[in-house]
Amino acid sequence: MARHSKFRACPLCEAICGLELQYEDDRLTAIRGDTADPFSRGHICPKGNAILDLENDPDRLRRPMRRENGQWREIDWDEAFAFAGERLAAIQAEHGAAAIGVYLGNPNVHHFGHIAYLPFLLKLIRSPNMFSASSVDQWPHQLVNAQMYGHQFLLPIPDIDHTDYFLMLGANPIASNGSLMTVPDVRARIKALTARGKLVVIDPRRTETAELASEHHFITPAGDVYFLIAFLQALQQQGPPRLNAYAGKLQGFEEAMTAIGAFAQADVKALTGIPAESITRMASDFYQAERAVAYGRMGVSVQAHGSLCQWLLQLINLYTGNLDKPGGALVNDAALPITGPGTSPGARGRWHSRVRKLPEFAGELPVSALCEEISTPGTGQIRALITSAGNPVLSTPDGVAVDAALSGLEFMLSIDIYINESTCHADLILPPASFLTQDHYDSVFNAFAVRRVARLNRPVQERTSEERADWEIINGLGAAFAAASGREWRTLPPPKALIAAGLARGSSGLGLAELESAEHGLDLGPLRPGLLARLETASACIEAAPPLFMKALADLAAMPMQQRTEDALLLIGRRDIRSNNSWMHNAPRLVKGPTRHELWMHADDLDRRKLSDGHTVRVRSQNGSIAVAVKVSDAVRPGVVCLPHGFGHQRVGLQLRRAEAVTGPSYNDLTGRTALDGPSGNAALNGVPVWVEAL
Ligand SMILES: Nc1nc2c(c(=O)[nH]1)N[C@H]1C(S)=C(S)[C@@H](COP(=O)(O)OP(=O)(O)OC[C@H]3O[C@@H](n4cnc5c(=O)[nH]c(N)nc54)[C@H](O)[C@@H]3O)O[C@H]1N2
Ligand SMILES: Nc1nc2c(c(=O)[nH]1)N[C@H]1C(S)=C(S)[C@@H](COP(=O)(O)OP(=O)(O)OC[C@H]3O[C@@H](n4cnc5c(=O)[nH]c(N)nc54)[C@H](O)[C@@H]3O)O[C@H]1N2
Ligand code: SF4
């Protein structure tokens, strides 16, 4: 028996940890963190180990599956491509381009064979009805980047390794491993930070990250916008803005600060739960810190004021001179550029959704509008849907309605590895081969990383002749759809060619050969300033007061200050280190041990309702209701309840034998399609008013 190790980055979350994959002959037997990876330094989480379960999962699809009269059968690849091409072409020929809708889920971003190839297929389909998981996630960030810096991916990243004061809102990297901040081994980096300076966490829950922080402040869900305005007002009291570095490159700053300064907040404590004195002290610490950074993630973007929050966070970094400064927030100059010529800068409003007239952003419509675009009859109605690596039934708002809408489609095609809550409605599923068999370069997460890193991942296993790589599936679909619709498809070359072309667009000088000889990845050094030279706004300046956000601020000022509905609790989400959105509950390693789906609630709220720990309760929202076990917790304040998303596997027609036994309802059976962040159209899934009673 020959034992040997191979190395590759983990594609399951943004942290892109290096893995050591141990083989006995051809059999993968163990997975460890790769101690020679200069970026992740040996870190691994339980999901990395669970790749063993994914590889051996008897429910994982390996060949195309076609559903007829409720029965699934395997078919061969040529038949599958031809069937898909003909159905899609026929529906488009009869009903027009918009009749095909597309939904791209989160894992697309983690696989080069999806992210680099899908745009070509979408171009061929040419439908206005494009959707993705980005609009239940990070649209506020992308919109703010586009409006202020001129490109959706000119993303300032917290320089966590060099800052002295990290103000973190609505993020829990100890569980999530970081987001829009690729930060493997985040625990060690946070420990180094708190030894050197301060981490201040603002979160309605005392999270695993808050436990490690220098300070934690409980905030009222969706109260962040008032907190951030008060913070900027307190900065104005501290002293003048430090803008020297941006001279000649900054527009609208005074205008923005004047509007923010004039914003009248009657009682910050009532709106946020945080006393005004605490905010003043934090602002003072931030202003005085040599190097400081403000950052916010899911908790402040996937809520009612997501875009305003992200804009205000940028202004805090700008005011204090920490934007584009080491130890502040810096944009990564990735070896494989995702900004600049040939990329999509993030236009907005070039078209609108048919039913609700929501504006397009970056070539997509908000996924909150998907359901009505399928179920509302008329010209432009979606009749065929393609999903790729997405599970909208569990992951997007109003899952019950999404479920019903999918069952009414004329044709549904899924590129996916499971028959799950969404793909069970498909007529055809095309499963890509394991990522271990494919060339991969993390175009997105290298560009969001807290250091400048680069890595080419070579295949570590052979795929069988029965299997197809993800990029081969896109080629197969493109060719079949083009043939059936009388269009042209130019076969795309294998990933290495596209990776080489991408690297050649950059200025790192790195080529494939150098990357190939660095099997543990390359560290190219810390982040460095450079945003000002890369601005893609028409003015070539930072636009500090985009009209879209100035108007949203004025609208907010005109609105009655948030009022709590009598008796309502505010629902927020929770990620567990062993979860990955909705799709890894079929992995035995990740679901063993205690259940993790309970609704967390403060003892006072339980007492008021005469409920006790362990009771099954009914949770109602304006949109729906679920039954769930309640767990007493002092990690949430009275008035706040907390539930993870991605559960709800008890249904007919799935082929997830392990996950079906994992109990817990779907959070998104409670969320509604009309709760949006106005400027971006991103769903507001946090801060949902709910009522809890005994079942
Ligand atoms: N209430 C609430 N809802 C949320 C969130 C929340 O915090 N709260 N978070 C939101 C966020 S941040 C996100 S990103 C979305 C995620 O939303 P989605 O991406 O729609 O959902 P996932 O659960 O990630 O589903 C991933 C799908 O990809 C499939 N898959 C896995 N690996 C592969 C692969 O290698 N190739 C292919 N082709 N398919 C694969 C899985 O089987 C599954 O069907 O959910 C959002 N929804
Ligand atoms: N283990 C695990 N890791 C993951 C994922 C997973 O499902 N499981 N998903 C991956 C994906 S797709 C993403 S996008 C990232 C997300 O990465 P993060 O954003 O770091 O992860 P979350 O755990 O959603 O953190 C959001 C925090 O916001 C808080 N919060 C909720 N509402 C509010 C509010 O109104 N204000 C404030 N200030 N805070 C609020 C919540 O209590 C929570 O602590 O995680 C990624 N990593
Ligand atoms: S932290 Fe993310 S990248 Fe690292 S092993 Fe876990 S899932 Fe994979």
Ligand SMILES: [Mo]
């Ligand atoms: Mo996400």
